[in-house]
Amino acid sequence: MELLLATGNRHKRDEFQAILPEHRIVIPEDLGTSFECEETGASFCENSLIKAAFLHARAEGRPVIADDSGLCVEALDGAPGIRSARYGEDEGTSLSSQEKYELLLRNLQGKTNRNAAFVCSLVFYIDDLRYFIFQETCRGIIAEAPRGSGGFGYDPVFFIPETGRTMAELSEEEKNRISHRGKAGSALRKFLQSYGDDLGVV
Ligand SMILES: O=c1[nH]c(=O)c2ncn([C@@H]3O[C@H](COP(=O)(O)OP(=O)(O)OP(=O)(O)O)[C@@H](O)[C@H]3O)c2[nH]1
Ligand SMILES: [Mg+2]
Structure with a gap:
């Protein structure tokens, strides 16, 4: 099926396209619009729902998927976490990906605990009362x-x-096999394979 992905991040589209090969992943940019949605939630899960609901309201009732993801570092109490895409940025300033990871390395200087986890909250959103979250x-x-x-x-x-x-x-293949997004996406893929027909939307 065609799955509308609520994101402005092309890397996510490319990764999900490889993870869900029997579906066609389309992002707003592919349809000639931008995707700008304020992420006001307090968790990955809340933010993925906010993004999905935002696009769903503009997608004539079609099911959509959304990903909210980030990097949680133990020694930084879980930062950058849900702020990973905006780490080190103030209002009106923006940092490149390289500047963000350089800031992370500086903030970890002298710390022995370098444990971290990437997290991906992926929602398959049918409407505001029916959705399935894979984290x-x-x-x-x-x-x-x-x-x-x-x-x-x-x-x-x-x-x-x-x-x-x-x-x-x-x-790419190795990353998708072990990554947070790869695992959440594979769970959605299996869910759609085994349960998709019963949903009445696939
Ligand atoms: O090295 C990485 N490999 C990954 O596999 C990965 N997944 C997430 N992240 C980081 O977390 C932010 C997501 O934030 P995020 O979910 O708000 O996405 P985003 O703002 O880029 O796009 P959108 O989907 O919100 O439009 C991203 O920008 C990255 O900084 C990753 N970094
Ligand atoms: Mg974002």
Whole structure:
């Protein structure tokens, strides 16, 4: 089915397209509009619902999906967390992805606990009373220095001990197999395979 994804982030579209190959992932930008929705929730889950409801209201009742995700670092009490996309930014200022992960490395200087987790809250939203949330994580360690050029965001500083590499050093396929988004998306894929017909929307 065609799944409208409530995001302004093309990397998310490309990743979900690979994770959900039998569906066509379309973002507002593909339809010639931008996606700007204030993320006022206090959790990943609340924000994914806010984004989904926002697009659903403009999508003639079609089901939509939305992802709210981020990086939670133990030694920083879970920061940047739901503010990952805006880390270090004040009103009116913006930082590049590289500036954001450099700030993260500075804030972790001298800390021995470098445990972190990527989190993805993915909602399949039919209407305001019917939705299904899949929330997954990928655990890792914040590296001392960036490595690799794949992926996006904090991937160059997110080291995954089982692979011996940072997320940015993995192929797209490898990232999607183990990432927070890959796991949440695969759960949605299986849900749609086994339960989709009963929903009356697929
Ligand atoms: O290195 C990374 N690899 C990932 O796999 C990943 N997933 C999330 N993130 C970070 O968390 C923010 C999401 O914030 P977010 O969910 O609000 O998305 P966004 O603002 O980029 O787009 P939208 O979907 O809100 O329109 C992103 O911008 C990134 O900083 C990631 N970083
Ligand atoms: Mg956002």
